[in-house]
Amino acid sequence: MTDTHELSQAELAEIRSVSTPEYDRSQMGCGIVHFGVGGFHRAHEAMYLDRLFAADAEAASDWGICGVGVRPPDAAMRDALVPQDGLYTLTLRHPDGAVETTIVGSIIKYLYAPDDPDGVVEQLAAPATRIVSLTVTEGGYNFSPSTGEFDLDNPDIVADLADGAVPRTVFGLVTEALRRRRARGIESFTVMSCDNIAGNGHVAESTFLAFARRKDPDLADWIADHTRFPNSMVDRITPATPKELRVEVRERTGIDDRWPVVAEPFTQWVLEDAFSMGRPALEDVGVQVVDDVTPYELMKLRLLNAGHQTLCYFGYLMGYRYVHDATTEPLIAELLRRYMSQEGRPTLQPVPGVDLDSYTETLIDRFGNSAIADTIARLCQDSSDRIPKWLVPVIRDRLDNGGDVTLSAAVVASWTRYAEGVDEDGAEITVVDPLSERMVSAAVRSRSEPLAFVSDASLFGDLAGDERFTKPYLAALESLRSEGARATLEGLLA
Numbered sequence: 447m448t449d450t451h452e453l454s455q456a457e458l459a460e461i462r463s464v465s466t467p468e469y470d471r472s473q474m475g476c477g478i479v480h481f482g483v484g485g486f487h488r489a490h491e492a493m494y495l496d497r498l499f500a501a502d503a504e505a506a507s508d509w510g511i512c513g514v515g516v517r518p519p520d521a522a523m524r525d526a527l528v529p530q531d532g533l534y535t536l537t538l539r540h541p542d543g544a545v546e547t548t549i550v551g552s553i554i555k556y557l558y559a560p561d562d563p564d565g566v567v568e569q570l571a572a573p574a575t576r577i578v579s580l581t582v583t584e585g586g587y588n589f590s591p592s593t594g595e596f597d598l599d600n601p602d603i604v605a606d607l608a609d610g611a612v613p614r615t616v617f618g619l620v621t622e623a624l625r626r627r628r629a630r631g632i633e634s635f636t637v638m639s640c641d642n643i644a645g646n647g648h649v650a651e652s653t654f655l656a657f658a659r660r661k662d663p664d665l666a667d668w669i670a671d672h673t674r675f676p677n678s679m680v681d682r683i684t685p686a687t688p689k690e691l692r693v694e695v696r697e698r699t700g701i702d703d704r705w706p707v708v709a710e711p712f713t714q715w716v717l718e719d720a721f722s723m724g725r726p727a728l729e730d731v732g733v734q735v736v737d738d739v740t741p742y743e744l745m746k747l748r749l750l751n752a753g754h755q756t757l758c759y760f761g762y763l764m765g766y767r768y769v770h771d772a773t774t775e776p777l778i779a780e781l782l783r784r785y786m787s788q789e790g791r792p793t794l795q796p797v798p799g800v801d802l803d804s805y806t807e808t809l810i811d812r813f814g815n816s817a818i819a820d821t822i823a824r825l826c827q828d829s830s831d832r833i834p835k836w837l838v839p840v841i842r843d844r845l846d847n848g849g850d851v852t853l854s855a856a857v858v859a860s861w862t863r864y865a866e867g868v869d870e871d872g873a874e875i876t877v878v879d880p881l882s883e884r885m886v887s888a889a890v891r892s893r894s895e896p897l898a899f900v901s902d903a904s905l906f907g908d909l910a911g912d913e914r915f916t917k918p919y920l921a922a923l924e925s926l927r928s929e930g931a932r933a934t935l936e937g938l939l940a
Contacts, residue, residue, distance in 0.1 A: 449700050450702055453530045453534070453549070453704070454533065463699040464701065467500070469500060469503040470503065470506070471531075474510035475510055475574050476510050477574055477575065477576050478510070478511045479513075479514055479579075479635075480511050480578075481578070481579070481582055482581035482582045485687060485709075486581055486640075486684045489707050489713075491511075493550055493552075494732070495509060495552040495726065495728075496550045496552040497732075498728065498731045499551070499552060508726070510552060510555075511552050512553075512556070513553050514556075516619070524561075526704035527704075527705070532556060533551055533553075533703075534550055534553075534705060534706060534707060536549075536550050536707045536709065538708075538709055540711050541816070541817060543817060547698070547699055557569060560614070567619055567626065568623075570624075571626040576636065576721075576722075576723035577638055577721070577723070577725065579638040580637070580638065580640060583831065584642060584828070584835055587643065587650065587653045591835050592834065592904050592906070596657065598660060606657075607660055617653070617654060618657075621658050624665065624668075634669065634673040634674075635673070636673070636674045636721045636722045636725070637675050638678065639678065642746075642751055642836075644747055645677055645740070646677055647677035651673075654669070672722065674721055674722040675720075677739040677743065678718065678743075679714070679715070679743040679746050681714040681715070682710060683815075683818060684709040685709075685818055686821070687705060687707060687708060691706050709818075710815055712812055713732075714734075714746075715732075715734065716736055716743070717733055717734070718736065719736065742797060744793070745797050745802070745805065748840050749791070752836040752840060753782055754769075755832060755833060755861070756782055756837075757778050757822075758822050759826060759860035760778060760934075760935060761778055761822050762823075762869070763860065763864060763869060763931035768819055768821060769813055769825065770814050770816040770819070770820070771816075773810060773813040779810060780939050781938070782810055784939065786809070792844070792847075793839075826878070827878035827879060828879055829885070837854055837858070838907070841909065841915060842907070851915055852938070855916075856922035858906075858919055859923040860922070862889050865877055865899070866886065866889045870930050884902075885899075888902060892923070897910045897920075900915075922934060
């Protein structure tokens with residue numbers, strides 16, 4: 447393709463190779479401020495809103511997105527999106543090899559908080575802002591997974607709580623904005639979490655209120671009375687943007703996008719209908735708006751998310767580096783099916799309108815989509831945030847109800863073996879985790895102190911004291927070390 451267009455609003459009218467926004471972006475207002483503009487947000491919430499604006503141009507005038515970055519790495523997203531006027535390409539890769547690329551236009555502004563924190567606060571405090579949405583990752587809520595307590599000793603939180611502090615965390619920015627809204631007689635916006643946490647709205651409410659109560663108890667009372675925190679379940683496999691995607695999109699479409707997004711075709715969003723200042727008509731574009739998200743979120747967290755953890759450590763130790771390759775390994779596919787049917791599913795509530803047999807098989811098909819090329823390394827990272835929130839609740843539920851946890855315990859053992867930082871061939875494993883030093887040290891120490899890894903109560907609660915868990919855990923861990931991952935799975939599934 448000879449003509450190449452650098453992606454921007456000015457170039458949009460010249461692009462003919464892919465679908466582009468047909469609504470008038472110059473008339474869009476910011477009704478949503480979103481923290482954590484990464485690949486998932488751009489493949490999910492921003493995509494749904496773009497779809498809504500295409501169907502109802504009037505919605506665009508009220509519900510455009512202002513993205514906000516808070517952490518130093520977010521400067522890269524600023525540098526990508528600001529020159530492109532918030533535009534980006536979303537590429538969907540189908541299992542049959544079909545590829546479709548569209549330009550998404552629902553993000554109309556991007557602010558990097560360290561550049562202008564007061565500008566971010568004023569954007570949040572503006573009357574037009576009616577929803578503040580979040581994809582700040584599981585760890586971004588700054589709470590202990592075992593106790594649920596907000597970490598008031600986090601240095602960034604301590605700094606934001608100081609008198610006269612210029613806010614630098616999402617908690618500080620949002621709380622200051624709510625203080626200004628109250629002072630100006632403006633209603634509270636809704637805080638809408640889109641992160642993979644059970645009861646994500648409840649978690650957002652408890653963490654933001656914990657910060658606000660320490661900062662200003664009267665304001666916290668106002669927030670408790672006026673701010674809504676809906677729960678949601680979100681789902682779309684969105685790997686980190688591969689380095690070659692920018693070149694591939696440019697060569698195939700003629701569009702030079704500084705930071706394109708790639709995702710699977712499947713997408714789902716179940717959203718609790720609890721908003722303080724209204725919401726866009728997302729049900730018109732496929733979002734399931736319900737009274738109770740809990741059954742759906744448990745299904746997703748305990749089957750899909752915990753399923754990812756079930757395959758990733760065993761897969762890595764067996765030499766696989768891509769999720770689709772590991773999923774085609776019969777032992778891993780069987781492990782997934784058995785974990786989901788025997789340990790994950792019994793902990794679920796009835797899920798209205800969902801055939802769980804079909805859902806399980808759909809998950810395995812999605813994991814096996816080679817066109818996505820999702821990496822096992824991505825699934826293995828940040829395990830100290832993920833396992834306590836996705837798998838430990840399954841183990842706890844099973845034990846509380848007299849169920850077997852052999853497979854779940856083996857998954858924890860595979861994490862322990864992976865966290866030692868050396869694979870079965872003696873090659874180094876780079877353990878990417880906010881607690882990497884602590885986890886690697888505990889994993890290595892567990893060779894002489896068998897329960898050292900699972901004795902971390904902040905991650906595992908009291909599981910180290912329950913023989914119903916420790917017996918299968920230690921058996922799997924010993925086998926992983928003496929026989930290897932493949933032989934361990936063979937024995938486990940015999």
